[in-house]
Amino acid sequence: DAQIDFPPGFNVAEHFIDRHLDDGRGSKVAIRSNRGQVTYSELAIRVNRAAHALSAMGLGRGDRVLMVLKDSPDFFYLFWGAIKAGIVPVPVNTLLRRKDYAYMIDNSECSVLAYSAEYGTEVEAALSIATHAPATLLKFDGTAEARLFETGAETFKAVPASATDECFWLYSSGSTGRPKAAVHLHRDMVVTSEFYGVRTLGITVDDVFFSAAKLFFAYGLGNGMTFPLWVGGTAVLLEERPTPHSTFDIIERFRPSLYFGVPTLYASQLQVIDEIRPDLSSIRLCVSAGEALPADIFRRWQERTGTVILDGIGSTEALHIFISNREGKLKPGSSGTLVPGYEAMILDDNDQKVKDGEIGRLIIKGDSTAKYYWRDPEKTAATMMGEWLNTGDSYYRDEDGYFYYCGRSDDMLKVGGIWCSPFEIEATLVEHPAVLEVAVVGRSDPEGLVKPEAWIVLAGEATPDKSLEDDLQSHCKARMAPYKFPRTFHFVDELPKTATGKIQRFRLRLDAQ
Ligand code: 3UK
Known part of the structure; x- marks a missing residue:
């Protein structure tokens, strides 16, 4: 099969x-x-x-x-x-x-x-x-x-x-150190298009695809290019930054049957949907990936548009979605069930399979996974374990076979579906003269979506006020990709540390809730 x-x-x-x-x-x-x-x-x-x-x-x-x-x-x-x-x-x-x-x-x-x-x-x-x-x-x-x-x-x-020759690379960011290039093979795009595209989403020659996620992401590359080209459908492209307005505009103008977004975009589209009242009648299915789709966003979108959003988890290393909800087979708040062609195991700290309902590390197997990271044998060994791929995610599975996301096993954050390393934000913030020490953690906003939050010990005379916050934000935006700046700040006298001087991020995360 x-x-x-x-x-x-x-x-x-x-x-x-x-x-x-x-x-x-x-x-x-x-x-x-x-x-x-x-x-x-x-x-x-x-x-x-x-x-x-x-x-x-x-x-x-x-x-x-x-x-x-x-x-x-x-x-x-x-x-x-x-x-x-x-x-x-x-x-x-x-x-x-x-x-x-x-x-x-x-x-x-x-x-x-x-x-x-x-x-x-x-x-x-x-x-x-x-x-x-x-x-x-x-x-x-x-x-x-x-x-x-x-x-x-x-x-x-x-x-x-x-089929197993090297075909293309995609860079993926890590929590520490530099991004690493996942090396994909000739067969990989065929496998994702067939198993997720055709057999999970049911894509056909009549579909018109619009991906708000850009082609340079593995998610966008599949949605916006490989899936339409696999079935002979039509791809709709938006050159500019996806905003609620630009995406609704494209949907009305080009009438896609499939729409691919990320949770943050669905949330911001919902904020203006009653005012814009866009015609979304062409859409038969919406898809979300990149980070977990909160059940509340799923419900509000369905209520306003009559369309379901199928949440699914994918990764750059797997190339596309390997666990997904389907039409008529979905549970809001879950990532869904296995896509055909993929296997998954959830393991405990001793590499033993956990029982249903217990949380562990998710590892997966399938024919679209990257063969190795270019010139990075250590990260390759830590991630590509024989035929199995370590996702770095914590998950549990319920008795019906639905998988539930429970967080990362590293400190990485997903902001708007894009990787954000807290260490990179910290390294950028300490370059600012007002910052003595800093720790960055993820904090969920009221919609249930994670944003970076900075805990800062100030240097010398600096005053913790709004204008300093603005200044720190523009400092970040000038030096890093613009989605990586901290949305909130806490100015404190000291950061919680272990006896050996390591910052205890988990304590800040607890405080941040
Ligand atoms: C997280 C999710 C919960 C998870 C991607 C679809 O996101 C993609 O690739 P990346 O390499 O990140 C992978 C990591 O992102 N994640 C992705 N989707 C979900 N967490 N629920 C989800 N639905 O930590 C995963 O390990 O940027 C998504 C298709 C192709 C992709 N590359």
């Missing part, structure tokens, strides 16, 4: 792109956005041109293309063009800052760095900090795209690959 056949020479780009021409879908719209539309045959031609262009730059099997690109058809062309030519695309978060990009340039030793002009300031500054110099820079400001995708041969013979 849970098997997929991969023909020999399998280059996954042929399945996601070229197959649609053979199936007579060439004139169907593959991608729609405020800037226009792209048919499946236009998509296939531009993918081929990208494959030629990258090959002509001297790139070959296994070389990396780092992509700091907004959600646009160009993202599709470059990603699939690279894969078709045996080259490894590495899409990265576009909200990061120069030192993050400098790290990724050095760590990936990318041959090509492609970036949307909007991100030029941080990306170009990163190039001057980085040790490695990518041989080719592609700044997408209109000219590079015209050269890459609008000229040259329209056909390209796919470089043969096998």
Whole structure:
């Protein structure tokens, strides 16, 4: 039941792109956005041109293309063009800052760095900090795209690959230290599209997909690109930041049948839904992932829209959702039941399986999981345990097979569905002259969504007031991805510590409730 056949020479780009021409879908719209539309045959031609262009730059099997690109058809062309030519695309978060990009340039030793002009300031500054110099820079400001995708041969013979060849990377942040690149294989996107997309969500050729989560997240990559391309559906793209207004606007204009969001966005959409009264009648299903969806948000959304939100847990390492609620088979507040093709175990501290109802560490197994972390054997060993993958999450399972999220086993926070390391926020805050010592913990807001909270011991003369808080927040926003700033502050005389001087974050978390 849970098997997929991969023909020999399998280059996954042929399945996601070229197959649609053979199936007579060439004139169907593959991608729609405020800037226009792209048919499946236009998509296939531009993918081929990208494959030629990258090959002509001297790139070959296994070389990396780092992509700091907004959600646009160009993202599709470059990603699939690279894969078709045996080259490894590495899409990265576009909200990061120069030192993050400098790290990724050095760590990936990318041959090509492609970036949307909007991100030029941080990306170009990163190039001057980085040790490695990518041989080719592609700044997408209109000219590079015209050269890459609008000229040259329209056909390209796919470089043969096998299902277990390396295909693309996605960076994932860790609680301490630097992000690590999860190396995904050719089969992985097929496995997620088939097991979660087709067999769990029931996606078909008639579906129109809109993902508020961006393509550079594994979640958005599946929702907004691989799932539509797997079934020959249509992807709707939003270039800008997803807000309640921009997302409702896109839904009304392009009438998607499937809508993918994160809990924070659903919560902020609910705040304005009575005032905007958007027409959401095209939507047959909504999906949430990235962090747990509070049952209250599920209920309020269903009450206002008549549509259920299917919460499911996925990860960058698993590529997409492996435990999910379904239509007609859901429990609000839970992550749902196993997706076909995946197995799960919940283990105690002695690596023994716990009984239903008991909390333990969730480990999973499935054919879409990343093979290893690039150049990080220690983190690879801690996470990829043979065929099993350590999620780092605490879970329990009820007697009906539904899984319930109970928190992380590290200190990492999910804010708006995106990773946030408390240690990174602390390191940034102590650079501020007013801060002597700081500890950052997660605090649930009234909607049940976690936000970073800073506990600060001030240096010298600094006064704990609103203007200092504003100043600390802008200090953070200038140095880190903008979602990482603390939303609340506590100024204290000292931080709780152990006898050996380690900050006791659990005591702050208790105080924070
Ligand atoms: C947490 C959830 C509770 C959990 C992702 C869907 O989020 C994704 O990938 P990331 O690598 O983070 C993975 C971690 O996020 N998490 C995700 N979804 C849920 N916790 N309920 C949920 N529904 O800690 C997990 O280990 O950023 C989500 C598809 C692909 C993805 N990459």
